Amino acid sequence: xxxxxxxxxxxxxxxxxxxxxxxxxxxxxxxxxxxxxxxxxxxxxxxxxxxxxxxxxxxxxxxxxxxxxxxxxxxxxxxxxxxxxxxxxxxxxxxxxxxxxxxxxxxxxxxxxxxxxxxxxxxxxxxxxxxxxxxxxxxxxxxxxxxxxxxxxxxxxxxxxxxxxxxxxxxxxxxxxxxxxxxxxxxxxxxxxxxxxxxxxxxxxxxxxxxxxxxxxxxxxxxxxxxxxxxxxxxxxxxxxxxxxxxxxxxxxxxxxxxxxxxxxxxxxxxxxxxxxxxxxxxxxxxxxxxxxxxxxxxxxxxxxxxxxxxxxxxxxxxxxxxxxxxxxxxxxxxxxxxxxxxxxxxxxxxxxxxxxxxxxxxxxxxxxxxxxxxxxxxxxxxxxxxxxxxxxxxxxxxxxxxxxxxxxxxxxxxxxxxxxxxxxxxxxxxxxxxxxxxxxxxxxxxxxxxxxxxxxxxxxxxxxxxxxxxxxxxxxxxxxxxxxxxxxxxxxxxxxxxxxxxxxxxxxxxxxxxxxxxxxxxxxxxxxxxxxxxxxxxxxxxxxxxxxxxxxxxxxxxxxxxxxxxxxxxxxxxxxxxxxxxx
Numbered sequence: 001x002x003x004x005x006x007x008x009x010x011x012x013x014x015x016x017x018x019x020x021x022x023x024x025x026x027x028x029x030x031x032x033x034x035x036x037x038x039x040x041x042x043x044x045x046x047x048x049x050x051x052x053x054x055x056x057x058x059x060x061x062x063x064x065x066x067x068x069x070x071x072x073x074x075x076x077x078x079x080x081x082x083x084x085x086x087x088x089x090x091x092x093x094x095x096x097x098x099x100x101x102x103x104x105x106x107x108x109x110x111x112x113x114x115x116x117x118x119x120x121x122x123x124x125x126x127x128x129x130x131x132x133x134x135x136x137x138x139x140x141x142x143x144x145x146x147x148x149x150x151x152x153x154x155x156x157x158x159x160x161x162x163x164x165x166x167x168x169x170x171x172x173x174x175x176x177x178x179x180x181x182x183x184x185x186x187x188x189x190x191x192x193x194x195x196x197x198x199x200x201x202x203x204x205x206x207x208x209x210x211x212x213x214x215x216x217x218x219x220x221x222x223x224x225x226x227x228x229x230x231x232x233x234x235x236x237x238x239x240x241x242x243x244x245x246x247x248x249x250x251x252x253x254x255x256x257x258x259x260x261x262x263x264x265x266x267x268x269x270x271x272x273x274x275x276x277x278x279x280x281x282x283x284x285x286x287x288x289x290x291x292x293x294x295x296x297x298x299x300x301x302x303x304x305x306x307x308x309x310x311x312x313x314x315x316x317x318x319x320x321x322x323x324x325x326x327x328x329x330x331x332x333x334x335x336x337x338x339x340x341x342x343x344x345x346x347x348x349x350x351x352x353x354x355x356x357x358x359x360x361x362x363x364x365x366x367x368x369x370x371x372x373x374x375x376x377x378x379x380x381x382x383x384x385x386x387x388x389x390x391x392x393x394x395x396x397x398x399x400x401x402x403x404x405x406x407x408x409x410x411x412x413x414x415x416x417x418x419x420x421x422x423x424x425x426x427x428x429x430x431x432x433x434x435x436x437x438x439x440x441x442x443x444x445x446x447x448x449x450x451x452x453x454x455x456x457x458x459x460x461x462x463x464x465x466x467x468x469x470x471x472x473x474x475x476x477x478x479x480x481x482x483x484x485x486x487x488x489x490x491x492x493x494x495x496x497x498x499x500x501x502x503x504x505x506x507x508x509x510x511x512x513x514x515x516x517x518x519x520x521x522x523x524x525x526x527x528x529x530x531x532x533x534x535x536x537x538x539x540x541x542x543x544x545x546x547x548x549x550x551x552x553x554x555x556x557x558x559x560x561x562x563x564x565x566x567x568x569x570x571x572x573x574x575x576x577x578x579x580x581x582x583x584x
Contacts (some may be wrong), residue, residue: 013272013511031163032189034099035091038175038182040250041106042083046178048251055256055439055550073116079111081105082150086167086176095191101334102161103154104168110134112145133158156473160464176327179248179261200235206232220321227314234307241272243536256524256546265537273536275305279484280533285454286378287480288473289363291466296366298487312355320348339397346390355381365468368497374460376467388420391448395422414464419449419456419469421464436502484538485531491548492518492525514551521547 039045046062053061070077085106092100107113111128118125125136134145145154146161153164165171175182206228212221246263266273282301291299304312327340362379381387392411399405413423424446428436436444445463449456449471458467495515502508518525525547531540 011074016394019290027417031092031100032184033090033171034093034189035186036175037089037172038172038179038184038185039087040176040180041086042078042081044180046083051251051253052549055546056552057550072120074119074488076112076116076119079116080107080109080114081116084334085150086169086172088172089175090171093187093191094194097191100160101156102164104164105152106150107152108150110145110152114145115151116422119355125223133161134459135546175246176247179250182246182248183244183251187239187245193499195239197233199239202232202235221312222316223318223321227311227318230307230311232315238266238272241266241270243267257543258549259541259543260539263534263537263538263539268536275307276533276537278303279531281487281537281539282482282484283479284363284482285380285478286361286363286470286474287420287477287482288470288475289376289378291365291367293367293467293493294365295368295490295497296363296488296514298485299482300485301361301482302362302484304355309355309358312486315353316348316355318354320345323348339393343390346386349529350381350383350387350390350488354380357382363470365466365470367460367462368493369462372441372461373497374462376456376458376460376463376470378449378454378456378470380453381450381455382453384450384455388450389456391450393420413447416449416468417475419451419454419471422450422466424448424462481531483532485529487529489527489546490525491525491527491549491551492521517550518547521545521550560578 015233022418046065047064050059050062053059063366066077073322083106087100087103087105089103092102101533105113110132114125114128115178115450117123127135129135132146136143136145141249143154143156144158144161145152147153147162149166153161155161155164166187173184175184179454187440189424201421210225219531243265244263246265247259247261249263251258266276279302284299286299286301286302289299323344324341327337327344329347330337330340332340359380362377365375365376367374394553395405395409399409408427410423410425410426413421415421426446427443428440428442428444431444439460441461443461444459445461447458447463447467449458449467456467458464458470458472460466492515495511498513499511502511524545525544526543527548528545529540530543531538533539
């Protein structure tokens with residue numbers, strides 16, 4: 001932890017400057033930012049540590065950090081450092097071969113701060129120079145540090161210090177207000193020669209892997225070549241269209257969550273920007289998968305791009321070619337081969353037509369109850385009638401070969417909201433698996449629901465009833481606006497389910513305790529992955545809610561033998577104001 005505060009954040013920044021830019025290089029005029037690194041500052045770090053400490057029943061965590069810092073610096077603490085402002089580093093490019101870098105740290109008195117760093121003996125700091133420029137010797141080229149206004153700038157040459165911005169905080173934009181730590185890369189500023197080099201390397205790698213395989217037909221070989229060329233073309237287009245890539249991490253103390261964002265944007269007016277824009281507004285006819293108490297829920301939607309369609313069709317063609325060829329090796333009679341080939345072609349035709357419609361819309365859910373695991377999923381389809389006909393033909397052939405199947409398979413079992421149900425009931429006793437009975441009860445039910453424009457699959461003890469609930473809710477919320485994709489995992493029902501089915505007593509007790517503790521979070525126990533459009537781009541956020549943030553501290557106390565309730569588990573700390581956290 002000590003090295004995190006003063007050595008990792010200071011030394012890494014210093015040594016990073018040395019490794020990127022040789023000492024003899026002088027930044028040229030007309031430089032553009034290539035990579036920008038932002039750290040929100042010490043006060044934000046301390047407030048976050050305090051927040052995490054209180055969540056984990058360790059409210060003195062931040063205070064302990066301060067005490068260690070005092071010991072490390074011989075009582076000087078962070079003298080000379082402005083703890084309220086952000087830190088940063090910028091890698092620049094002249095558009096050709098030069099990549100100078102500078103860093104900046106907020107200070108009230110660089111001389112005092114250098115004294116603190118000197119006392120740690122982690123870096124050899126010289127005596128205070130007359131001109132105010134500290135030359136720090138390293139194993140390689142020296143680094144130069146100088147205070148200008150309220151900032152200490154770090155560069156790999158004295159000349160580099162002359163070209164730093166007067167107001168470096170502006171270089172960060174809003175990164176330090178949105179994130180604790182963030183890295184932004186400007187892809188459009190990557191020199192064109194480097195872009196071309198990257199694409200050429202991709203082509204070379206693809207060509208190496210495109211040698212004809214033993215026994216590969218001309219048709220298969222041409223198909224593989226076409227898919228590889230298309231992928232390279234897509235990468236080439238994206239490399240030239242992308243504007244920025246951003247990765248940012250933050251703790252939202254007000255909402256009680258932590259999250260990581262991965263954001264990609266394209267240059268306005270490009271083909272890639274237009275593709276991103278297609279996902280700006282997404283509606284679904286499958287909103288019913290957001291079931292109360294579910295351990296896992298998911299929804300997705302949007303419009304496929306032309307390149308998506310081409311790539312998917314090529315993949316389907318490849319599957320069709322390989323699968324039909326494989327059928328010829330299965331020892332089927334001529335009539336069986338003809339029927340199997342027709343059924344396979346029908347199924348792939350439906351899939352291809354669905355892709356050609358360019359509509360992606362669907363969802364899934366997993367319910368975990370003692371002895372009643374139930375999974376349900378569904379989505380849009382282009383020709384449900386053709387799919388249903390093919391499946392009925394397949395069921396008829398299976399029953400001819402295995403007459404017992406007729407006892408557990410019921411076609412056209414019922415119709416609900418225009419969805420035709422086909423049901424399969426398999427006794428778990430026939431599976432010779434004790435766990436199957438624990439998961440599904442005495443019978444494993446499988447229900448396939450089909451309409452002209454949708455297909456559903458439900459598996460588990462409550463398959464039919466859960467499927468009906470999803471269908472009813474989806475119809476009631478038809479056309480609901482949603483993010484392009486969202487998947488949420490709830491920890492409490494998972495912990496309780498593990499406690500119910502675990503065979504090992506230690507695992508059962510641990511899961512029981514974790515489930516009870518998570519239940520105190522009031523439903524804030526999710527791990528959520530969400531995709532959201534932004535202007536000319538998209539952001540994917542992985543978010544961890546408060547209940548899960550408590551777990552590391554709670555588990556640490558449990559393993560250390562401390563009582564979990566030593567401090568209020570649901571305490572919500574105050575502290576510094578939260579960062580800018582616009583609703584995601």
